[in-house]
Amino acid sequence: MVNIRALDPSASPLDYYGxxxxxxxxxxxxxxxxxxxxxxCAASLIGQVETARKVPTRDFSERLDAxxxxxxxxxxxVGLVLRSQLPHWFQAxxxxxxxxxxxxxxxxxxxxxLLQTESYARxxxxxxxxxxxxxxxxxxxxxxxxxxxxxxxxxxxxxxxAVLHQEVxxxxxxxxxxxxxxxxxxxxxxxxxxxxxxxxxxxxxxGSFTLLRFESxxxxxxxxxxxxxxxxxxPPVIRERSVGYARLQAGALSTECSAALITRVMEERYGNxxxxxxxxxx
Numbered sequence: 529m530v531n532i533r534a535l536d537p538s539a540s541p542l543d544y545y546g547x548x549x550x551x552x553x554x555x556x557x558x559x560x561x562x563x564x565x566x567x568x569c570a571a572s573l574i575g576q577v578e579t580a581r582k583v584p585t586r587d588f589s590e591r592l593d594a595x596x597x598x599x600x601x602x603x604x605x606v607g608l609v610l611r612s613q614l615p616h617w618f619q620a621x622x623x624x625x626x627x628x629x630x631x632x633x634x635x636x637x638x639x640x641x642l643l644q645t646e647s648y649a650r651x652x653x654x655x656x657x658x659x660x661x662x663x664x665x666x667x668x669x670x671x672x673x674x675x676x677x678x679x680x681x682x683x684x685x686x687x688x689x690a691v692l693h694q695e696v697x698x699x700x701x702x703x704x705x706x707x708x709x710x711x712x713x714x715x716x717x718x719x720x721x722x723x724x725x726x727x728x729x730x731x732x733x734x735g736s737f738t739l740l741r742f743e744s745x746x747x748x749x750x751x752x753x754x755x756x757x758x759x760x761x762x763p764p765v766i767r768e769r770s771v772g773y774a775r776l777q778a779g780a781l782s783t784e785c786s787a788a789l790i791t792r793v794m795e796e797r798y799g800n801x802x803x804x805x806x807x808x809x810x
Contacts, residue, residue: 535580541608546580548605552596553578567591583613583663586670606670613667617756624748624759626674628681630741634723634732634776636688638696639705642672643685643712643720648705651697675718683718686776688732689725692793699798706794713787721780722789730779731772739766739773 537547553563553574560578561571569588576582584592589602596602614622625631625642633640639648646669653664674680695702712718723730740748746761749769760766781789 535578540580541605541612542580542583545584545602545605545609546578548601549574549592550578552598552601556596563592563595566595583666584609585666586610607673610667610670613663614671615664621750621757621759622671624740624750625671625738627742627745628740629743630682630684631738632684632741632773633736633738634686634688634773635691635736636732637691637694637736639687639691639709640685640738641668642675642683643709643718644668644672645701645705645708647701648696651701675715680717684777685718685720686723686732686773686780687720688723689789692722692790693797695797703794703798706790706798709790710787713783719783720786720790721777721783722786723776723780724789727779730776732776737769737773739769 535543535547535550537544553560556563558566559571560574564571564574567588568591573582573588577584577588584602584606586603586606589606592598592602593600611619611622631642638644638652641649644652646665649668650661650665653668654661657664675683692706696705709720712720723732735751738750740750742748746763747766747770748759748761749766750757750759752758780786
């Protein structure tokens with residue numbers, strides 16, 4: 529049994545979630561073991577969440593709502609909890625990304641975060657933060673839920689060809705990741721192009737960047753460094769990068785030719801394409 533400790537609900541979304549779980553569990557007259565039996569988990573897990581020592585999952589939250597009759601309370605709250613697990617310096621960008629109507633991004637080294645599989649993200653995060661992989665991956669995957677909305681943002685992605693060749697997590701992880709990229713061909717609001725090596729010198733060689741457009745707010749540009757990101761609404765900077773992005777799109781392969789290149793790299797470098805229904809994670 530995890531020792532009971534006082535939580536300050538205002539300290540963080542995770543503390544608030546834990547406090548709410550304890551409050552509503554006790555209001556229902558349930559002990560931790562009894563609630564654990566109802567949602568098919570150990571009492572120790574209930575205790576860890578209640579003391580903010582464990583980050584809850586969305587599945588865990590949905591089962592709590594069903595068991596406690598809380599009308600989606602925990603399912604709504606878990607989004608805040610998971611997003612709060614993202615690096616502090618990245619959270620402001622993630623909030624603006626979730627509000628954008630149009631997202632245009634050039635990535636020279638990595639698959640854009642909204643298109644990463646869970647295994648690809650886990651391999652990346654594990655390099656520098658092996659002790660926080662579960663929490664950070666959970667926040668990372670929660671961020672992708674905006675693509676599942678009834679009206680998701682329009683997403684334009686230009687990937688440098690090097691992204692396809694830079695092996696992250698091993699052949700199986702890369703095969704799943706490239707398969708996942710190909711799956712977006714059926715989503716009209718997502719366009720993926722590859723800028724081939726043959727394009728030579730280009731405006732994106734200084735680094736990756738993302739442009740966000742909103743229905744009524746000013747456009748934003750986001751550029752990520754090694755330890756933090758930089759976001760700006762400076763009109764001259766936005767104009768320069770918008771023109772640069774148009775050039776990158778013009779120099780990139782068409783979406784159809786890009787898909788053909790992704791398929792060829794996947795087959796030649798990482799093995800045959802897995803059967804439909806494989807391990808790619810949205």
